[in-house]
Amino acid sequence: MLVKLSINGEKHEADVEPRLLLVHMIREVLRLTGTHIGCDTTHCGACTILMDGRPVKSCTMFAVQAQGKALMTVEGLEQNDKLHPLQEGFMAEHGLQCGYCTPGMLMTSYAFLKKYPSPTEDDIRRAISGNLCRCTGYVNIVKSVQYAAAKLRG
Amino acid sequence: MALRTSPEVGGMGHSIKRKEDPRFIRGRGTYVDDVQLPGMLYLDIVRSPHAHAKIIKIDTAKAMAVPGVLAVITGQDLAKYNLHWMPTLMSDTQMVLPVEKVMYQAQEVAAVLATSRYAAADGAAVVEVDYEPLPVVVDPKKALEPGAPVLRTDKKDKKDNHIWHWEWGDRAATERAIAEADVTVKQDIYIPRIHVASIETCGCIAHFDKVMDKLTVWMTTQAPHAIRTVFALVAGHVGLAEHKIRIISPDIGGGFGGKVPVYPGYVIAVAASVLTGKPVKWIEDRMENLQADSFARDYHITAELAAKKDGTLTALRIKTLADHGYADAAANPSKFPAGLFHVCTGSYDLKAAHVEVDGVYTNKPPGGIAYRCSFRVTEAVHTIERMTDLMAHQLNIDPAEFRLKNFINPEQFPYKSALGWEYDSGNYAGALHKAMDTIGYADLRREQAEKRKRGELMGIGISSFTEIVGAGPSKHFDILGIKMFDSCEIRIHPTGKAIARFGTKSQGQGHETTYAQILAEELGIPAKDIQVEEGDTDTAPYGLGTYASRSTPVAGAAAAIAARKVRDKARKIAAYLLEAAEDDLVWEPGKFSVKGAPGKSKTIQDIAFAAYTNHPQGMEAGLEAVSYYDPPNLTYPFGSYICVVDVDKGTGEVKVRRFVAIDDCGNIINPMIVQGQVHGGLTMGLAPALFEEISYDEIGNIQGGSFIDYLLPTAVETPKWETGHTVTPSPHHPLGAKGVGESATVGAPAAIANAVVDALWHLGVRHIDIPITPAKVWKLLREKGVTE
Numbered sequence: 001m002l003v004k005l006s007i008n009g010e011k012h013e014a015d016v017e018p019r020l021l022l023v024h025m026i027r028e029v030l031r032l033t034g035t036h037i038g039c040d041t042t043h044c045g046a047c048t049i050l051m052d053g054r055p056v057k058s059c060t061m062f063a064v065q066a067q068g069k070a071l072m073t074v075e076g077l078e079q080n081d082k083l084h085p086l087q088e089g090f091m092a093e094h095g096l097q098c099g100y101c102t103p104g105m106l107m108t109s110y111a112f113l114k115k116y117p118s119p120t121e122d123d124i125r126r127a128i129s130g131n132l133c134r135c136t137g138y139v140n141i142v143k144s145v146q147y148a149a150a151k152l153r154g
Numbered sequence: 155m156a157l158r159t160s161p162e163v164g165g166m167g168h169s170i171k172r173k174e175d176p177r178f179i180r181g182r183g184t185y186v187d188d189v190q191l192p193g194m195l196y197l198d199i200v201r202s203p204h205a206h207a208k209i210i211k212i213d214t215a216k217a218m219a220v221p222g223v224l225a226v227i228t229g230q231d232l233a234k235y236n237l238h239w240m241p242t243l244m245s246d247t248q249m250v251l252p253v254e255k256v257m258y259q260a261q262e263v264a265a266v267l268a269t270s271r272y273a274a275a276d277g278a279a280v281v282e283v284d285y286e287p288l289p290v291v292v293d294p295k296k297a298l299e300p301g302a303p304v305l306r307t308d309k310k311d312k313k314d315n316h317i318w319h320w321e322w323g324d325r326a327a328t329e330r331a332i333a334e335a336d337v338t339v340k341q342d343i344y345i346p347r348i349h350v351a352s353i354e355t356c357g358c359i360a361h362f363d364k365v366m367d368k369l370t371v372w373m374t375t376q377a378p379h380a381i382r383t384v385f386a387l388v389a390g391h392v393g394l395a396e397h398k399i400r401i402i403s404p405d406i407g408g409g410f411g412g413k414v415p416v417y418p419g420y421v422i423a424v425a426a427s428v429l430t431g432k433p434v435k436w437i438e439d440r441m442e443n444l445q446a447d448s449f450a451r452d453y454h455i456t457a458e459l460a461a462k463k464d465g466t467l468t469a470l471r472i473k474t475l476a477d478h479g480y481a482d483a484a485a486n487p488s489k490f491p492a493g494l495f496h497v498c499t500g501s502y503d504l505k506a507a508h509v510e511v512d513g514v515y516t517n518k519p520p521g522g523i524a525y526r527c528s529f530r531v532t533e534a535v536h537t538i539e540r541m542t543d544l545m546a547h548q549l550n551i552d553p554a555e556f557r558l559k560n561f562i563n564p565e566q567f568p569y570k571s572a573l574g575w576e577y578d579s580g581n582y583a584g585a586l587h588k589a590m591d592t593i594g595y596a597d598l599r600r601e602q603a604e605k606r607k608r609g610e611l612m613g614i615g616i617s618s619f620t621e622i623v624g625a626g627p628s629k630h631f632d633i634l635g636i637k638m639f640d641s642c643e644i645r646i647h648p649t650g651k652a653i654a655r656f657g658t659k660s661q662g663q664g665h666e667t668t669y670a671q672i673l674a675e676e677l678g679i680p681a682k683d684i685q686v687e688e689g690d691t692d693t694a695p696y697g698l699g700t701y702a703s704r705s706t707p708v709a710g711a712a713a714a715i716a717a718r719k720v721r722d723k724a725r726k727i728a729a730y731l732l733e734a735a736e737d738d739l740v741w742e743p744g745k746f747s748v749k750g751a752p753g754k755s756k757t758i759q760d761i762a763f764a765a766y767t768n769h770p771q772g773m774e775a776g777l778e779a780v781s782y783y784d785p786p787n788l789t790y791p792f793g794s795y796i797c798v799v800d801v802d803k804g805t806g807e808v809k810v811r812r813f814v815a816i817d818d819c820g821n822i823i824n825p826m827i828v829q830g831q832v833h834g835g836l837t838m839g840l841a842p843a844l845f846e847e848i849s850y851d852e853i854g855n856i857q858g859g860s861f862i863d864y865l866l867p868t869a870v871e872t873p874k875w876e877t878g879h880t881v882t883p884s885p886h887h888p889l890g891a892k893g894v895g896e897s898a899t900v901g902a903p904a905a906i907a908n909a910v911v912d913a914l915w916h917l918g919v920r921h922i923d924i925p926i927t928p929a930k931v932w933k934l935l936r937e938k939g940v941t942e
Contacts, residue, residue, distance in 0.1 A: 017272065024271070033188035034181015036407070038353040039440040043861035046353055074181035087179040091171055094830045098662030099178030100185065100353045100407030125869040132861075134353050134408045135662045137833030138869040 005066045007032065008076030016063050023047045025063035026073060034074040034103045038132070045131030048104035049073050055111045057130075074103035077110065085151035086110055086144070095144030097135035105131050109145045117153055121146070155821045155881060155890070158675060159743045164682065165675030166889065169826035173666040173686070183405040186357050187437050189372050194359065195224065197423050197436040198274035200264040200281045201446065202256040205292070205517040205854020206305070207285035209252060209263070216280040217266055222273030224430070226281055227265040227422060229253040235392050237425055239308075241384075243415060243633055244491065246317070247308075248481035248520050250418045255288065257305060257480035258519050259854050260445035265422045267434065290854040291315065294454060294477040294514040305480055305515045317482050317513030322496045323573050328508035331469035335460030339544045344923045345533050346847040347452040347477070347518070349444050349858075350525050351866060352661070354407020356447060357437035358420050360427035369428065370400045373420060376413045376659055377699025378403040380633060382691045384416055385424070387634075392428070403689035409661035410838070411524035414485040414701050415448045445859040448485075448521030449848060452477040453533045459541040465551050467560045469506040470499055470572075472537060476513045476522065484522030485701070486529050487631040487638060493529025496573040497622040500538035501582045501792060502560040507572040517854045526838050526899040528623045528702040535619045539904030540921065543616070547915055552599070553908070554590060557618050558583055568885070575622065577790045578892075581882045585816045586618050586794040588880060593796045593814040606916060611801035611940075613913025616794065617905035623893045624707025624789040633698060639784045640704065641695035642712035644673065644720055646777040648766040650759030651683045654716075657697010658709040659689045663831065663895055665705060668823045669713055672889065676717030678744025678758050695780055703791070703893035706823065707884075712783035714888040719779035724761045727777075730770040731756050789884045789892035793817040795905040801913045803941050806932030808844060808910055810873040815901070818880045819894035820887065829877055832898045836875050839902020841867050843924050914938075 004013040007030060014029050026035050026049065037059055038046035047059040050072040077084040086106050089095065096102040105128060112119070112127040119127065124145045125138065133141060159165030177183050214226035229251035232238040239247050251262055266277035289303045296302060297315040306312045332338055358373035375381050378401040386396035406413060423436040438447070454475040460468045476492060478484065486493040492511040499507050525532065546556035561582040562569050569577040590596075598614050605612045628637035641657040654673055658665065665688060670681040688694055697709060721741065728746035729736045732754055739746040747755035756764075765777035798812040815832055822828050845865040848858040858864040883890030903924055910926050911919055917938040922930060935941040 019272070027188075028190065028271075031190075032181070033184075036185070036354070037187065038355070038407075039861045041440065041861055044353055044440075044866075074179075078180060083179070090179050091175045094172070094826050096175060096178055097664065097830060097834060098352070098354070098406060098408045099174065099183050102178050103181045106179070121874070125872075129868040129870045132353060132866050132868060134351065134410070134838070134866065135834045136830060137835075137837035137875055138872045139833045139875055140830060142869065 001064055003063050003067055005069050005071055007071040008073060018062065018064055020063045021059060022061040022063045022066055023058040026058060032073050032075050036100055036103060038100065043132065045104040045108060046101050048107045048131060050107055050111055053111060055108045074106055077106060085148040089144035089147030093140050093143040093147055095136060095141045101131060101133045105133065105141060109148065113149055113152060117149060119149060159678065163674050163678060163680045163743065164671055165743060166671055166821065166823050167825070168671065169824055170667060170671065170681060172664050173670065174664060185354055185405050185407050186359065186372050186374050189359050189404065191359065191361060191433040194433040194435055195267055195269060195430065196271045196274040197426060197434055198266050198278040199262050199419060199442065200266065200278045200283065202259060202261045202263050204256060204285050204287055205259045205290045206257060206288040208255045208288060210284035210286055212264055213282040216282065217277040220273060220277045220280065222269040223266055223277040224269065225267040226277065227251065227267065227426060232425060237389065237421065240388050240416065240421060242481055242483035242520065243485045244482040245488065246482040248483055250421045258517050259856055260442065262418045267426050290517045292516055292850050292852060292854055294475045294516055297514050297516050305517065315515040317478060317515060318491050319512050320491050321508065321510040323508035324506060325508045328469050328471050328506040331506040332458060332460045332471060335468055336463040337549060338458055338460045339541060339548050340458045341541060341544055341921050343455040343457060343537055343540060343921065345451045345453045345455065345536055346849065346924065347449045348525055348842050348846045349449055349848055349864065350410035350412035351444065351864065352408030352410055352412055355438045355440060355443040356413060356417060358423050359433055359435045360423040361433040362427040362431060364431040368398045368400065369394055369424065370402065371424060372402045372404055374406055374413045375401065375403045376409045376661060376701050378659060378689055378691050379657055379696045380636060380698055381416060383636065401691045403659045406659065406661035410526040411450065411701055412447055413661065414523055415483055417447060441860045444848065444864055445856050446519050448483060448523040449519060450523055450525035451533060455537055457537050457541050459545050461545055465549050465556055465559055467502050467504055470504055472498060472509040474511040476511050477516050477518065478513050478522050479518035479520040480515055481520035482513055482522060483520035487625055487633060489630060490529065494622050495530040495534050497531060497575055497620065498534035498538050499571050499573055500535060501562060501618050501620045502542065503562045504572050509573065518850060524701065526835060527896045528621060531621055532900045532903065535900050536904045539617045539619060540907060543908045543911065544920065553616050554586060554595060557586060557616065576787055577620065578787055578884050578886055579882050580620065580790060580792050581880060582618055582792060584880050585792060585818055588878060589794040589796045589814050589816040592816065592876065592878060593812060595796065598798060611803060611913045613799045613801065613909040615797045615905045615907065615909025615912055617901045617908065618794040619792060619901035621791045621897050621900055622788050623703035623791060623896065624785055625702055625704055626788055627786060628784045636698065638698050639782045640697040640708035640712055641780065641782045642709060642716045643695045643780040644716045644778055646720060646762045648763050650679060650762040652679055653685045653687065654713065655694040656688045656709050657695050658700040658705045660700060663700070663705060664827045668827060669710065671823050672710055672713045673717050675743065676714055677720060703896045706891050706893045707789045707887060708783055708785055710891060711785060711888050712781040715783055716779045716781035719781065720777055723777060724758060726773065727761045727764050727769055728756045731760065731764055786886050789820065789887060791819045791892040791894060791897050793897055793901055795901050797905040797909040799906065799909040799913060801910065801931060803935060806928040806935055808926055808931060810840065810906065812876065813873050814876045815898060816878045816880060817894060817897050818882050819897065820883045820892035821881060821890035823891060828894050831895050832877050833875050835896060835898025836902050837867055837872050838899040840872060840906065843903040843906035843926060845925050847925050
């Protein structure tokens with residue numbers, strides 16, 4: 001089946017099996033390997049990407065469900081060699097260790113801050129509760145998101 | 155420790171930002187599944203639905219008819235090459251693929267090789283296996299009863315399910331002390347089977363190049379060099395020599411001990427690649443990861459603690475059944491089948507102790523690895539910290555006061571424990587006092603008393619743990635005979651920049667940053683100018699890898715020693731350049747100066763350049779060194795944690811309201827990274843304390859085999875950790891450091907369990923096994939008539 005979509009502003013089309021998972025299309029067909037797979041059951045969030053601005057877990061969606069959609073992955077955060085404030089925040093606040101959950105965390109937080117620019121700590125914790133991290137204990141991820149929120153508010 | 159270098163140089167004590175992060179925040183890391191090679195084939199594994207069954211027949215016809223499927227590999231196929239069994243790291247054996255019978259649910263039965271991931275999965279779904287179910291043994295106590303079915307029928311003389319008996323300490327003295335004690339407490343404690351569940355699962359790409367006769371394996375391993383040797387030993391007879399094997403451990407998405415063992419999937423992928431000459435990828439999914447990879451813990455403990463009337467602890471006795479599943483596939487040093495469990499006297503000055511452990515086979519996956527802790531130390535700490543609390547409550551002495559009374563005092567170090575360990579340094583009262591001050595202990599006890607009057611359930615729990623890490627002195631520690639040293643090799647380039655390679659492998663700990671900081675401290679070369687590499691056996695010096703908090707204690711020490719060797723040569727070159735005697739030179743990080751003439755100096759960069767352009771006659775060119783460091787002793791990080799919980803009387807839910815963690819890991823390399831390690835460790839302590847368990851029903855069906863029912867804490871359940879530290883340097887480590895990656899995982903569960911029992915003690919509750927789930931608490935509350 002022919003799927004046409006855009007990813008990080010670039011148009012792509014690919015002839016794929018109808019059952020191909022979106023995450024496999026992103027990783028193996030389009031070769032954007034920043035989006036990870038951690039559980040296959042929508043629990044860990046390592047595969048989180050944005051579809052028309054909304055965070056979705058790409059391990060439990062078919063590629064064909066992305067027909068005509070605008071996708072954004074971690075590779076789309078940096079613009080003109082300038083890091084997104086979330087990326088800066090994760091570095092500044094030590095919000096990552098092994099880095100495996102990081103792309104999903106970044107994408108969830110990106111959509112969240114668009115909608116809620118001035119979140120409380122509890123808001124942030126609830127927002128990222130669909131993204132599991134085994135390394136950081138979340139404290140510094142919360143701080144990283146707060147760093148970005150402050151910077152984005154200007 | 156005072157800072158000796160500027161922030162620009164970034165030596166020890168600076169919270170410099172991580173060198174790993176620029177690639178990870180851009181999604182540019184390279185994890186195993188990111189590697190895609192031309193012509194790559196995929197492997198998928200058929201797994202057993204039964205926990206114990208005879209294999210009658212494997213019919214591969216339907217699978218072979220699936221487009222894209224190239225082969226179905228069975229135990230019979232591997233048996234032709236004698237590769238159907240392999241040794242475990244504990245010198246037991248486990249199956250790669252079975253020929254006669256399966257021993258646990260989800261065991262590998264056959265493997266399908268295909269041209270795509272999907273075709274391999276399609277093939278695996280239609281491999282037809284006829285089984286004849288056999289009686290299942292789940293409970294290790296029943297496994298030892300006379301008449302229990304013998305599981306390891308492959309072992310000719312095996313007449314029962316007992317693997318080994320191990321004991322340590324003075325049995326007679328301990329019995330005497332317990333008999334003479336004024337007070338004893340005895341408790342059964344079960345520390346359940348759990349799984350590290352790193353967010354990246356395990357996998358590999360095996361690529362055998364027939365022309366070059368060389369096998370390259372990209373794999374999720376914490377110990378690439380040891381794995382290379384194991385591969386050479388296991389497959390030497392089919393022609394895989396060690397110099398023709400290259401293991402590459404790329405970025406690793408969390409390890410925590412789960413990526414130390416060799417899993418059957420790796421071996422099958424290697425065999426498939428050797429046979430086909432094509433790259434073969436095997437990546438397990440989450441259910442395979444939880445259901446078949448090595449588990450941690452599963453210790454059935456009975457402990458007795460003895461004391462005098464005044465609260466002085468005297469003796470500890472422990473008996474334990476260790477459920478290893480169908481094979482002992484733990485990753486302990488070979489002399490210690492129960493790991494370092496005999497550090498179980500903890501932080502207390504006990505005069506007598508005796509510990510016995512019996513390993514048992516059951517119909518469960520093999521293992522017994524760590525869960526972010528040095529070999530069985532969490533089991534030890536949980537036991538002594540629960541027992542200490544039990545005794546304090548029994549004697550009606552405040553648990554903090556009780557601990558302070560029984561701690562090993564600072565002036566007793568180096569301290570020889572009743573079980574033979576030599577603790578290097580400690581100030582246990584210092585850490586506990588700091589934790590009590592930080593959390594406001596006295597006020598909390600007052601609040602608790604008031605709440606108790608109102609019928610509210612609040613508890614305060616303490617854990618004052620002592621860890622034992624950094625294996626190890628090679629006279630005691632080896633894995634399959636390979637001594638547990640570790641290594642660093644440094645090369646200084648002519649322009650004063652450097653590359654350093656190590657025998658360890660980071661899985662998120664930040665080695666690229668912290669090792670560079672150690673070298674910056676020792677050489678004065680800015681950390682940003684030092685490239686750190688690990689994980690490629692063709693380039694890095696041999697080492698035993700990263701687990702058991704051994705990177706800083708062992709490879710970190712190797713870095714310091716190698717740097718000092720470089721400095722020794724640099725001194726000779728500086729003396730030559732400055733036309734001074736070597737003894738007249740003074741070193742400060744980054745330069746040698748002539749004593750009394752501070753203006754007369756040479757920087758390390760000047761010296762590096764001279765090492766290649768203007769070195770003294772008779773000296774070899776270049777500036778490099780290698781160190782294989784064999785530590786004289788283990789290191790003993792410690793800390794005191796205090797936890798406050800509120801228990802919901804209606805639901806039984808435990809809420810961690812506050813958690814203060816004071817850690818002491820000796821001198822600190824990067825405070826930011828140390829704090830991050832403690833945050834993560836605490837969360838992996840919270841997890842088994844309240845949420846995680848892998849259990850089995852009576853016929854061996856796994857409960858908790860996916861993230862649907864194996865509950866990792868999210869940001870919502872995880873409290874806002876409050877951390878701090880004291881600094882008691884290790885006297886024998888060249889940097890005074892001790893290691894910190896696992897302290898919090900080891901120390902936290904007991905603090906939480908103690909807090910919950912403290913909240914319920916007045917109701918008559920004496921102990922609750924972890925995980926302390928709402929269901930368990932609710933049931934207790936109902937039994938005690940607190941809730942309906």
